[in-house]
Amino acid sequence: MEVAKQLTLINKEGLHARPAVKLVDTANRFKCEIVIKTDGREINAKSMMSVLTLAAANGAVLHFAAKGDDAQEAMDAIEALIAAKFDEE
Amino acid sequence: MEIRRGIPVSSGIVIRQAFVLDSEDYRIPRRFVTDKEIEGETERFKQAVKAAESEISNLKQDVLRKAGTEVVPIFEAHLRMLLDRQMHDDVISHIRNSGFTAEYAVSKVFRLYTKNMKSVKDPFFAERVVDLFDIQKRLQRTLLGAQREDLSHLSEEVVLVAHELTPSQIALLDRTKVLGIVLDGGGRTSHTSIMARAMAIPCVVGLETISADVSGGQTVVIDGNRGIVIVEPDEATLRKYQDAEGKYHDFSLSLLKYRHLSAKTTDGVKINLLANIEFPWEIKGAIENGASGIGLYRTEFLFAEECKGVSEEEHYRTYKKAMEEVDGRELVIRTLDVGADKFTDARSAERSQEKNPFLGCRSIRLCLENPDVFKAQLRAILRASALGNNLKIMFPMISSLEELQQAKLILADTRESLEKDGIAYNKNMQTGIMIEIPSAAIIADLLAPEVNFFSIGTNDLIQYALAVDRGNERVATLYKPAHPAILRLIDRVVKAGKKAGIKVAMCGEMSGDIMFTILLVGMGLQDLSTAPSVIPEIKQVIRSISAKEAKQIARRALKFQTAEEAIDYLIEKTRKILPEVY
Numbered sequence: 216m217e218v219a220k221q222l223t224l225i226n227k228e229g230l231h232a233r234p235a236v237k238l239v240d241t242a243n244r245f246k247c248e249i250v251i252k253t254d255g256r257e258i259n260a261k262s263m264m265s266v267l268t269l270a271a272a273n274g275a276v277l278h279f280a281a282k283g284d285d286a287q288e289a290m291d292a293i294e295a296l297i298a299a300k301f302d303e304e
Numbered sequence: 305m306e307i308r309r310g311i312p313v314s315s316g317i318v319i320r321q322a323f324v325l326d327s328e329d330y331r332i333p334r335r336f337v338t339d340k341e342i343e344g345e346t347e348r349f350k351q352a353v354k355a356a357e358s359e360i361s362n363l364k365q366d367v368l369r370k371a372g373t374e375v376v377p378i379f380e381a382h383l384r385m386l387l388d389r390q391m392h393d394d395v396i397s398h399i400r401n402s403g404f405t406a407e408y409a410v411s412k413v414f415r416l417y418t419k420n421m422k423s424v425k426d427p428f429f430a431e432r433v434v435d436l437f438d439i440q441k442r443l444q445r446t447l448l449g450a451q452r453e454d455l456s457h458l459s460e461e462v463v464l465v466a467h468e469l470t471p472s473q474i475a476l477l478d479r480t481k482v483l484g485i486v487l488d489g490g491g492r493t494s495h496t497s498i499m500a501r502a503m504a505i506p507c508v509v510g511l512e513t514i515s516a517d518v519s520g521g522q523t524v525v526i527d528g529n530r531g532i533v534i535v536e537p538d539e540a541t542l543r544k545y546q547d548a549e550g551k552y553h554d555f556s557l558s559l560l561k562y563r564h565l566s567a568k569t570t571d572g573v574k575i576n577l578l579a580n581i582e583f584p585w586e587i588k589g590a591i592e593n594g595a596s597g598i599g600l601y602r603t604e605f606l607f608a609e610e611c612k613g614v615s616e617e618e619h620y621r622t623y624k625k626a627m628e629e630v631d632g633r634e635l636v637i638r639t640l641d642v643g644a645d646k647f648t649d650a651r652s653a654e655r656s657q658e659k660n661p662f663l664g665c666r667s668i669r670l671c672l673e674n675p676d677v678f679k680a681q682l683r684a685i686l687r688a689s690a691l692g693n694n695l696k697i698m699f700p701m702i703s704s705l706e707e708l709q710q711a712k713l714i715l716a717d718t719r720e721s722l723e724k725d726g727i728a729y730n731k732n733m734q735t736g737i738m739i740e741i742p743s744a745a746i747i748a749d750l751l752a753p754e755v756n757f758f759s760i761g762t763n764d765l766i767q768y769a770l771a772v773d774r775g776n777e778r779v780a781t782l783y784k785p786a787h788p789a790i791l792r793l794i795d796r797v798v799k800a801g802k803k804a805g806i807k808v809a810m811c812g813e814m815s816g817d818i819m820f821t822i823l824l825v826g827m828g829l830q831d832l833s834t835a836p837s838v839i840p841e842i843k844q845v846i847r848s849i850s851a852k853e854a855k856q857i858a859r860r861a862l863k864f865q866t867a868e869e870a871i872d873y874l875i876e877k878t879r880k881i882l883p884e885v886y
Contacts, residue, residue, distance in 0.1 A: 232381045232432075239384055262390035263381065267432055268420045 216247075218286040220279050222293070226300035229272035234301035239263050241292050247283025249293075260293075305538045308511055310486075312531030313497035315837070316506030317549045318484035319542070322524045322535075323462035324515060325469075335408045335521050337399075345399045349392075349406040352446040356386055359442060378435075386439050391417075407447040411519045414440040419516045458482070463524045467515045474499045484526040486533050488515050502586050504837040508533050560840060563594045567843045573851035575825060577843060578634065578833035580811055584622060587629035590836035594843055597634030597694070599759065599833020600811040601626060603681065604642055619684030627691045634694050636759070636833075637685055638738065639678070641667045641700040662773070667701035672710055682718040689730035696734040698759060703741040705750050712754070738811070740764040745793040752804030759833070760797055762812025766790055784867035785814045791823075791862050791870065798828045809833060818882065819874050821845040826858025841882070848881045 242249045242260040249260040258265045281289045364379040398409035421433050458481035467488045490509035500507035506528030525534040525545045567575045578599030579590035658664040671678035689695045699711045740761030772782045801808035809831035816834030864870040
């Protein structure tokens with residue numbers, strides 16, 4: 216199963232340390248492959264190193280794509296996390 | 305093989321392995337393993353990761369106790385970075401596919417991550433780079449164990465690659481081990497560059513990302529003549545440069561033979577070769593290179609830290625030391641010439657308030673506006689003059705007769721105050737000015753009667769006359785010492801000096817460029833002050849020509865309508881004398 220979704224960061228500081236950790240942890244809970252497409256690159260959402268190079272600020276639009284059995288679950292979880300502003304504010 | 309171009313600030317060719325300062329404070333001694341060691345290396349890496357993991361977890365607990373939950377996420381992020389599967393895969397594939405040692409693989413991979421992160425504009429991520437270093441260091445500490453080397457314990461000759469170096473760091477380098485320097489930042493006139501030149505260490509700066517792109521242990525070629533840096537040269541390139549390195553080394557050695565020979569033309573005209581320095585400790589090296597004195601002692605370093613300048617005592621101590629070092633030879637001290645490009649970072653805030661610092665309140669203008677600061681330096685110089693008649697004073701950036709007269713007035717004031725205090729000074733101390741503002745060159749005839757000597761500062765003279773900012777890459781190529789306007793200005797100044805019976809010297813970079821030696825001698829300049837390292841080759845040119853021929857060449861050169869024609873002509877004439885330099 217493949218699921219793709221465009222999500223916009225709405226928390227004030229964007230994808231800095233704490234949110235990045237939460238995003239990577241959330242992604243790692245699932246078996247499916249999860250990537251973030253940006254600038255012609257594909258970032259592995261389960262890799263902290265890779266996610267950090269995203270430098271996504273408030274307002275950034277991230278193109279998520281999940282591939283695998285639990286892809287939908289994964290996408291829902293990520294969407295919820297972003298909507299909740301990573302439980303920051 | 306990667307070829308990078310930067311700014312050449314100190315000549316010479318060097319080929320050695322890199323020692324990278326910045327992301328590693330240590331050097332990677334071994335880069336490759338044999339096939340059968342590969343699995344062992346991947347194991348080593350995995351063990352190092354485990355060790356780092358438990359270190360960070362303990363640290364996290366510690367920090368939690370001491371500082372609460374606030375900073376814990378930092379260590380959580382570190383743990384995730386450390387345990388990142390992508391990173392492990394990248395390192396292990398380097399080990400398996402390229403046969404790298406674990407430490408070299410880690411170094412390579414982290415270097416790439418650092419580069420990616422640095423290229424992201426958000427400053428937050430520039431800071432994350434620090435986290436990367438932290439994690440890498442932790443891993444390397446386990447992997448390298450007791451094999452760590454740092455800059456003060458080098459066991460091999462290396463080329464130093466760094467983001468930046470402070471003058472103090474350069475001063476402390478072991479010059480028998482650090483044979484070349486390559487930097488991300490810096491420009492021609494930064495203090496670091498000046499020091500590298502003074503210490504004759506081949507140096508290229510302004511490479512922007514070189515410290516992130518080179519790994520410790522990689523072979524680096526520095527071509528300090530042309531500003532080229534080559535990382536991991538291929539066979540052909542390596543051979544070409546080894547050849548050049550050898551030739552240059554022999555050439556440099558052969559030049560030292562000239563040390564004790566006089567700088568006389570074939571028809572007996574003696575040229576005074578002097579040195580430009582920043583610190584008293586450079587004097588010894590300058591004399592060893594054949595300098596017969598110091599034609600320009602820049603005093604800006606004394607003002608580098610403090611906005612107000614140092615105390616009169618500290619000035620005096622430094623000048624006294626310089627007098628001791630020159631031991632009776634000529635010593636020309638230039639008063640404060642602090643300007644836009646010489647300030648350290650702490651002052652750049654102040655600098656940025658002026659829209660046009662080069663045309664602003666700097667140098668002598670600053671001194672005339674701050675007589676107390678000026679007088680402190682003048683008093684110290686005058687007091688030092690009591691130690692010998694060889695001490696001379698020089699005012700920079702004089703643009704008008706009034707300015708000169710004002711400066712002389714303050715000097716006279718200072719003399720009076722010393723007399724009142726009963727402190728000795730040389731009443732006959734020679735006073736001169738730098739000719740570096742075009743207006744001064746044009747009214748040189750009006751200024752000559754007021755001074756004992758001129759010293760032509762070509763660096764600024766050329767910039768001001770041609771309206772070119774040398775540091776601006778967009779116009780830097782317009783900076784042409786051989787421009788007919790410049791040649792005419794120099795000629796004018798020399799003639800005005802001769803007419804008034806005063807000495808005319810030159811202390812800008814042009815005087816140290818062998819392409820112009822014949823021209824300058826031919827124009828009648830008999831005092832050239834340069835960076836100590838080039839004195840031998842200038843001497844060689846002088847000893848190989850007759851002043852008569854030089855005069856003819858200069859006359860011809862002055863007739864050309866473009867800088868290109870003049871330069872081609874001068875190169876042709878110089879090549880005949882010193883073919884090995886080109």
